[in-house]
Amino acid sequence: MSLTRLGVILTDRGSRYAVSGAPVTSRAEVDAVLAELKADRAYARATHNTWAAVLPTGALKADDGESGAGMVILRMLERAGVTDHVVIVTRWYGGKKLGGDRFRRVQDCVRAYLEATGSVGS
Structure with a gap:
C-alpha cells in the first residue's frame, strides 16, 4: 500500500x-x-477526513462530519x-462556514489528486 499525500493544496476563509x-x-x-x-x-x-472508494464489492464513503462530502468524492x-x-479529503476548519463552497473545495481537491496521480478519466 502506498499512500500518496499531496498535503494542503488550498485554503478558503481560513479552512485548509x-x-x-x-x-x-x-x-x-x-x-x-x-x-x-x-x-x-x-x-x-x-476537523474532517472524508473519503470514498469504488471497490470490487461496491462503493464505500464516509463524511466524517462533513455532511455530503463523501458522496461528492x-x-x-x-x-x-x-x-x-x-x-x-482532509479539512482543518478555519472558523467560518463555507456553505455550498465546501463542496467545490472538495471537488477541487479530488480533481487535483486525480491530475497529480494520472487517474483522470474522460
Whole structure:
C-alpha cells in the first residue's frame, strides 16, 4: 500500500484542505490507509477526513462530519472511472462556514489528486 499525500493544496476563509489516496481492494485496506494517514498527528487532529472508494464489492464513503462530502468524492471517482482506490479529503476548519463552497473545495481537491496521480478519466 502506498499512500500518496499531496498535503494542503488550498485554503478558503481560513479552512485548509489536503488530499491523499492509495490503491485499495477491500474495506480492511481502506481502514489501514486511514490509520496510516492519521498516524500523522496533523491529520488525526483535522476537523474532517472524508473519503470514498469504488471497490470490487461496491462503493464505500464516509463524511466524517462533513455532511455530503463523501458522496461528492464518490461521484467524481465514478465519473473518472477510478476503481480500487481510496481518496481522502482532509479539512482543518478555519472558523467560518463555507456553505455550498465546501463542496467545490472538495471537488477541487479530488480533481487535483486525480491530475497529480494520472487517474483522470474522460
